[in-house]
Amino acid sequence: MSIEKLCQAVENGVQDEAEQIAKDLLNQTFDAKETIDRLLATMQKVGDRFARLEIFLPEMMQAGQAMAAAMRILGPTLSQSAAAAQVAKKGKVVLGTVKGDLHEIGKNIVKLMLETTGFEVKDLGYDVDPLNFIKEAETTGADFIAASALMTTTMPHQKEIIDLLKDRGLRSKYKVVIGGAPTTQEWADKIGADLYCYDAGSAPKLMAKLLGKK
Amino acid sequence: MSTPYRLWEIQKRANDGPQCDEDDFLPKVFHPKLQQVIKKYGIKYDPKTPVPADEDLADRVWHAGWELFRDVGLYNTDTHRMIRLSDAEIKEALYMHSGQYWVGAGKDAVLWKHRQVEDRKTPFCLFSPDCTCSEELHYSMCLAYLKEPLLDGFCAPILEDTMGLKIRSASPFEIAGCTQHIYNLRLAAKQVGRPGIFFVAVGTAEHDSGQISVSNNEWGVRTTDSRIIGTLTEFKTADTLLNRIVHCAQYGCYVGNLTGPIYGGWCGGSEGVAVALVAYSLNGLCIYGAIYNQHFPFHLNWGSNTTRELLWPIAVAGQALGRNSPLLYTSNGFSNAGPMTEMVFYETACHALVSTVTSWDLWEMASARNKYRNRATPLEARIGMEVGHAVARQGMTRQEANEIALKLLAKYESRAGDAPMGKQYQECYDVATALPTQEHYDMYRRIKDELAGMGIRFPY
Helix, strand or coil: CCHHHHHHHHHHCCHHHHHHHHHHHHCCCCCHHHHHHHHHHHHHHHHHHHHCCCCCHHHHHHHHHHHHHHHHHHHHHHHHCHHHHHCCCCEEEEEEEECCCCCCHHHHHHHHHHHCCCEEEEECCCCECHHHHHHHHHHHCCCEEEEECCCCCCCHHHHHHHHHHHHCCCHHHCEEEEECCCCCHHHHHHHCCCEECCCHHHHHHHHHHHCCCC | CCCHHHHHHHHHHHHHCCECCHHHHHHHHHHHHHHHHHHHCCCCCCCCCCCCCCHHHHHHHHHHHHHHHHHHCEEECCCCEEECCCHHHHHHHHHHCCCEEEECCHHHCEEEECCCCCCCCCCCEEECCCCEECHHHHHHHHHHHHCCCCCCEECCCEECEECCEECCCCCHHHHHHHHHHHHHHHHHHHHCCCCCCEEECCCCCCCHHHHHHCECCCCCECCCCEEEEECECCCEECHHHHHHHHHHHHHCCEEEEEECCEECCCCCCHHHHHHHHHHHHHHHHHCCCCCEEEECCEECCCCCCCCHHHHHHHHHHHHHHHHHCCCEEEEEEECCCCCCCHHHHHHHHHHHHHHHHCCCEEEEEEHHHHCCCCCCCHHHHHHHHHHHHHHHHCCCCHHHHHHHHHHHHHHHHHHHHHCCCCCCHHHHEECCCCEECHHHHHHHHHHHHHHHHCCCCCCC
8 A cells, every 4th residue: 555545545535445544554664754745735735626616615524534534543653753843733723713603614614724734723613702712722822813703793703802812911922813704804904813814725825924834 | 484383393303303413414414415315316517508497407406405405404503403304394384385475564565476487577676785884874875775666675784883883793782783773774764765665684683682672563673574594504503593583483573594505615516506505495494484585605715606606506496496386585696796897787687687587586786795894786786686677577588598698607707706896885876865976877877788788678
């Protein structure tokens, strides 16, 4: 079994096959850095195809699950390698949909895009109290607080997160990222967010850039 | 409400229906079933024909949607249970829907009736900007829309601020904003001489408390008006939404079920969106007790529904519902372009044309994808409604509609991703008189004449 076949199974979103190939790989000598690089490249390819809607969300999710399954098996071995240290996490993200808002499809897509491109994500779900974003960021040592809002009347909760950070003297500690259908760059500027993501596809690159990483 | 006789039997299923982890519902319950029915019924998208005239396809989409709704049901995120109905209960609800309802009051009341495919009966015209607006413009925008001749009902823009303060959902500010919203609306309707016109209100209420606070037959939302209650995408609900169903049933106002299946999301492609539209309509009827469904399928990346991958499911689902049910359903346009651009007029005309000929009533127009404050005007909605009236009256066929739709798509489809945002309301309307500027009106008139040249026979 080869890394190439593993990447193909991930791209096709076949979780069982990805798991089996990963188990077989463990019995062989394989290059940890190459494995990580190629799996990330595969997910980038899948993400690009999804961004162009050549494939749809279910296929993207299946690929992400296959990737996660393979990493669960290979992870312990990979993390012991020197290569893993070179592919450090791009950043820790506390992610959620703001209080009063029950919509989470967009947020879930962002989560998947981030996780499959090297970010570590703590998903708080939807209807998340502003203070909970901050408490979770403090607990996990996050780099980012990412808040999604789909309704105009829930957008103020994005501002509340920033206001609370300021009041607690924590504003400079976290990069606050906002997104969601009714949000705009103008709104992000108005409330003092560090980053506005127009869509899920743009999030990984923009967030990595904000931390000065590729 | 269309199913009050089952209100509590259905609500109870939110407590004791089959349980499911929320993370599993879409990938393990909804999506596999949708894929199965698309395959079973041989549903295939044809991008070359945005308005197919294939009645067998329409009937297969109807059956697929029925099966999807029956077997998946509606997931309650608060109880982690699925509300499901039997075939017999769905049939009963369809039988009990009268196919027509009087909405609005007094001289402004309108009999809203089910339409057939290629029906000569003109569509019910619900005007709505679907966007938020500045507090100081809200009353003027209400006036401007209520001045529209073809308006049968109105859903006003959403307030973002009240008394200069930002409205935050579920807070006291939301209740204040909802009160301001309905007072502006009532005053505007009275001033233009349409005091009993049908309202879908109030859009400012995101939370159930805001919605319930304005139920009042003297000054608020009347029992001759409607509330719109959303279904969470895809096929999910929550107690805050179910609360509104019970309130509306007990208060006695009409309910519309708001749904937005996403092209590229869990519905997959055009086929899945078409099937979901049918299933959502049955959900609205059976679980929400809605007398009508308000559908806005949209593109995951663009947030619009005027390109062919969305027009096709609108056309097919409309035919499925028109041929197989007595239901009422509005087609809610979402354009890429904003006000006072030629593109928004072409997009709205195309959306209204396709929808009307395939049996829909009209809900126009969320300009610039309803993303930006103040970025909608009545004039783009007017052209859509005028197209709807014209093509119904002339008895336009699906084949004729398809030909015109292809011509219109050629004018704007390639610019969907980077469409012009256009102007804000106050830049192309006189705020004091609530009338379009001459420049804006001239653009509308020029496009209307161009549409007439394509074969749309406007009565005036």
